[in-house]
Amino acid sequence: MRKTTVLIGSLAAAALAVAVDATAGPDQDQLVINSETLVTEAASPEGHPIDTLYSGWRFRTDETQALETDDFDNPSFVLVEDAVTRWNTVEGSAGKSCASCHGDVTETMKGVRAKMPKWNAEVKDLWSLENYINDCRVNRMGAEPLKWAKPETDAMVALIGLQSRGMPLSVDIDGPAHEWWEKGKDMYYTRYGQLELSCANCHEDNYGKMIRADHLSQGQINGFPTYRLKNTKLNSIHARFKGCIRDTRAETFKPGSAEFRALELYVAWRGTGLSVETPSVRN
Numbered sequence: 001m002r003k004t005t006v007l008i009g010s011l012a013a014a015a016l017a018v019a020v021d022a023t024a025g026p027d028q029d030q031l032v033i034n035s036e037t038l039v040t041e042a043a044s045p046e047g048h049p050i051d052t053l054y055s056g057w058r059f060r061t062d063e064t065q066a067l068e069t070d071d072f073d074n075p076s077f078v079l080v081e082d083a084v085t086r087w088n089t090v091e092g093s094a095g096k097s098c099a100s101c102h103g104d105v106t107e108t109m110k111g112v113r114a115k116m117p118k119w120n121a122e123v124k125d126l127w128s129l130e131n132y133i134n135d136c137r138v139n140r141m142g143a144e145p146l147k148w149a150k151p152e153t154d155a156m157v158a159l160i161g162l163q164s165r166g167m168p169l170s171v172d173i174d175g176p177a178h179e180w181w182e183k184g185k186d187m188y189y190t191r192y193g194q195l196e197l198s199c200a201n202c203h204e205d206n207y208g209k210m211i212r213a214d215h216l217s218q219g220q221i222n223g224f225p226t227y228r229l230k231n232t233k234l235n236s237i238h239a240r241f242k243g244c245i246r247d248t249r250a251e252t253f254k255p256g257s258a259e260f261r262a263l264e265l266y267v268a269w270r271g272t273g274l275s276v277e278t279p280s281v282r283n
């Protein structure tokens, strides 16, 4: 049985500040997928404001949790299969597929997702997985770039991310990436919208509690893209950020924007050590 505190009334900061239940916390379940145990609870890296990090999986109901433990039940896998087909399909003026250069995705894309986003020294920019995919499409295949936060893109990101499943998130925040991390951190603590709520107000100060009918997690991104039962599709990291900011009734940033890539780096760091769960299932 999950112990939670119900927050009644509006989502306003004042309401969030009341009724802190010290015993509230995630379930103690273990996530086992294909007989492999994933890390859903990890000690935080130095300088992290929270001691123990929890995957969002730990905050979901038993029914939702179960869907992620079996790839046949996980609705993402139909979409991942489509991405496998696309991986092998020739597109663009160079007459190449992803496989022409990268071969078997299960071998060549292992570990890639666990390090994203990362500093790209060649172009001097912080790149998410989507940027790398599009760079190959445009500059190496002569194909059209994929749009951010669209089904085809999210499925390809999920296929590549799956190859890191079980590996710990471990982004590099040193060197030129550090100022992006700082920028992401600033955003995380900025109060947005009419409700004047920051990411931290919900995901740091109040995780483990109920917000309306939703059990608040730490807002980790180790499971992304994630299949949401609510909209029955894969959801990208940036689409989730957009949704959370919009819920505070604020203007938001665009998927793919420098702001969201900075926030992605910072939030990825906040999940250091949690297993990549891609593609996860959430409500």
Ligand code: HEC
Pocket: 087, 096, 097, 098, 099, 100, 101, 102, 112, 129, 132, 133, 136, 137, 140, 141, 156, 160
């Ligand atoms: C013409 C050859 C070629 C094609 C076709 C190609 N790529 Fe690449 N890709 C590369 C090269 C070269 C790199 C850079 C490798 C490196 O720096 O380790 C790369 C890098 C990447 C990376 C970043 C890997 C990392 O470790 O950072 C991803 C992700 C990627 N490609 C995905 C794709 C996808 C998806 C497709 C098909 C839509 C594709 N690529 C098509 C040659 C290609």
Ligand code: HEC
Pocket: 011, 055, 056, 057, 059, 188, 197, 198, 199, 200, 201, 202, 203, 211, 214, 215, 216, 217, 218, 219, 220, 221, 223, 226, 240, 241, 244, 245, 247, 248, 263, 267, 282
């Ligand atoms: C008003 C409270 C609130 C604010 C503010 C908020 N979120 Fe959320 N967020 C939620 C709720 C509710 C969910 C769905 C339940 C959960 O996983 O916590 C959620 C889910 C998420 C998830 C998905 C977690 C998973 O495991 O699938 C991420 C990532 C996330 N939020 C990031 C952010 C970021 C980054 C910000 C700041 C830009 C933010 N949120 C601001 C309420 C909030």
